[in-house]
Amino acid sequence: MADIIEKFFNRKNNSENKNENPGAFPVKPFVEVEKGNMNDLGYTRAGRNNGDPLALNNSFQLIKSGQIVDENNNEQKQKEILESIDKKINDRKTEINGHKVAIDKIDKVELPAIETDIAAQKLKIESLKKCAITGKYSRNRFNLTLIWVFFIAGFVYLYLFYVSAIHSALFRNIAGEVANANNDNIGQLLNNVFSVAAFKEFNLHWFAPVIFFIFALILHFSLELRNRYVKWPVVGMVVFFVLVADGMLAYCIENNNHTLSKLMGLSDGSWIFYKSFVFYLVLFFGFFTSMGWSLILHMLAGEFEAINPERKAEEEIQGIEKNLKQLYVAKGNANTSRIECQHSVSALEQTIESLEASKSNVHYSLVNLEKNIDDFYNGWLSYLNGMRSDFHKKQECEDIYIRFKSEYFNHSLTA
Numbered sequence: 001m002a003d004i005i006e007k008f009f010n011r012k013n014n015s016e017n018k019n020e021n022p023g024a025f026p027v028k029p030f031v032e033v034e035k036g037n038m039n040d041l042g043y044t045r046a047g048r049n050n051g052d053p054l055a056l057n058n059s060f061q062l063i064k065s066g067q068i069v070d071e072n073n074n075e076q077k078q079k080e081i082l083e084s085i086d087k088k089i090n091d092r093k094t095e096i097n098g099h100k101v102a103i104d105k106i107d108k109v110e111l112p113a114i115e116t117d118i119a120a121q122k123l124k125i126e127s128l129k130k131c132a133i134t135g136k137y138s139r140n141r142f143n144l145t146l147i148w149v150f151f152i153a154g155f156v157y158l159y160l161f162y163v164s165a166i167h168s169a170l171f172r173n174i175a176g177e178v179a180n181a182n183n184d185n186i187g188q189l190l191n192n193v194f195s196v197a198a199f200k201e202f203n204l205h206w207f208a209p210v211i212f213f214i215f216a217l218i219l220h221f222s223l224e225l226r227n228r229y230v231k232w233p234v235v236g237m238v239v240f241f242v243l244v245a246d247g248m249l250a251y252c253i254e255n256n257n258h259t260l261s262k263l264m265g266l267s268d269g270s271w272i273f274y275k276s277f278v279f280y281l282v283l284f285f286g287f288f289t290s291m292g293w294s295l296i297l298h299m300l301a302g303e304f305e306a307i308n309p310e311r312k313a314e315e316e317i318q319g320i321e322k323n324l325k326q327l328y329v330a331k332g333n334a335n336t337s338r339i340e341c342q343h344s345v346s347a348l349e350q351t352i353e354s355l356e357a358s359k360s361n362v363h364y365s366l367v368n369l370e371k372n373i374d375d376f377y378n379g380w381l382s383y384l385n386g387m388r389s390d391f392h393k394k395q396e397c398e399d400i401y402i403r404f405k406s407e408y409f410n411h412s413l414t415a
Contacts, residue, residue: 033066033067033068033069034062034067034068034069035068035069035070035071036070036071037070037071037375038063038068038070038371038372038375038376038379039375039376039378039379039382040379041068041376041379042059042375042376042377042378042379042380042381042382042383043379043380043382043383044379045059045380046379046380046382046383046384047383051380051383051384051387051390051393051394051397052393053393053396053397053399053400056377056380056397056400056401057400057404059376059380060373060376060400060401060404063369063372063373063376064369064373064408068376069372070368070372070375085355088355089352089355089356092348092351092352092355093348093352095344095348096345096348096349096352099341099342099344099345099348100341100345102337102341103338103341103342103345106334106335106337106338106341107338110334111331111334111335114327114330114331114334115331117327118324118327118328118331121320121323121324121327122324124320125317125320125321128313128316128317128320129313129317131313143303144303147296147299147300147303148300150296151293151296151297151300154289154292154293154296155213155293157289158209158212158213158289158290158293159209159213160199161285161286161289162208162209162212162286163198163199163205163206163208163209164195164198164199165249165253165282165285165286166198166205166208166209166249167195167197167198167201167203167205168195168198168252168253168256169249169252169253169256170205170252171198171201171203171204171205172195172256211245212242212245212290215238215241215242215245215290215294216290216293216294216297217297218238219235219238219239219242219291219294219298220294220297220298220301222234222235222238223235223298224301239291242287242290242291243287246282246283246286246287246290247283247287249282249286250278250279250280250281250282250283250286251273251279253278253279253282254273254276254278254279254282255273257276257278370405370409373404373405377397377401380397381394381397384397
């Protein structure tokens with residue numbers, strides 16, 4: 001019931017000034033509440049004011065505000081309503097204190113901490129930029145020396161191996177070897193993985209190893225890719241191509257050895273290439289060594305990057321900038337929470353003002369309030385009925401009564 005009365009009087013208080021009779025004089029506040037039988041009070045006040053319509057309107061306002069009350073009013077219920085309103089006010093004040101504590105925490109703890117972190121991250125970025133200009137990052141000299149040794153040794157080995165292997169697979173003169181074959185060189189002819197003859201002839205096999213070094217570089221650049229969904233498929237394709245190329249090279253070498261054995265009458269013609277030891281030997285010396293050398297190349301490139309302070313600083317700065325973005329988001333969230341708390345405080349303060357205003361207009365029942373208005377007007381009307389000569393004053397009072405009832409109780413009456 002208290003909520004209904006509170007809403008009723010909040011709405012009526014907001015509309016009082018708009019619907020006030022232009023000719024009415026202001027109501028002066030009473031220090032003491034006038035209490036008695038509403039019918040008798042209406043008759044008495046009418047006589048005191050000679051039935052003046054403006055005085056009737058002011059009397060209605062005094063009844064509504066609780067300064068003229070019926071002697072039969074239940075004061076206990078009014079007290080309960082006032083206590084209920086006070087409880088709501090205290091609850092709103094508690095909420096305001098909670099929001100103010102939250103605002104104070106944001107202002108004194110959260111925002112200063114975020115600002116401190118932002119300043120520290122920016123200072124770190126500036127420090128990294130200065131170090132990138134003036135200094136160099138240290139390297140492990142032992143690792144670098146070791147990588148260089150294996151890189152050069154692997155390069156020389158792979159170049160010589162592929163010169164020999166490509167010669168044995170594509171440029172081998174099998175007819176000449178058969179013609180010059182004897183018991184002294186037959187073993188060398190049949191195991192022609194590393195051929196000395198490849199280095200005694202000048203042909204395209206001297207340039208063919210470049211293809212394998214190119215794919216080693218491609219593998220290195222593939223490992224440099226940052227997007228793993230692109231990186232590993234590309235790495236897999238490069239490795240597969242090198243494996244196929246080395247496999248075809250091993251097959252050609254083994255096929256030439258089989259042809260030579262057949263021409264020399266050392267084979268019955270049956271041959272399964274993948275059961276040959278030479279086939280896997282070529283793959284081992286070629287493919288696996290090529291992959292190992294590619295990884296050494298990648299490691300060597302990484303060591304060179306270590307002496308590039310700007311590149312190293314750039315990577316660290318990117319990580320710091322990600323942290324800065326998160327800090328700025330946290331700062332924005334804190335400011336948003338602060339604004340929301342301020343809006344909540346303002347809304348609660350307005351609610352408290354409205355509740356405080358409603359305390360001066362408390363009636364334990366709207367029905368009883370309307371009854372008090374009716375009884376008071378009946379008393380007023382009794383006085384007017386005795387003034388038979390003043391019909392216009394009675395009509396004006398009737399209009400005021402109808403307008404008041406229509407405005408505050410939503411009753412549509414006809415005089």
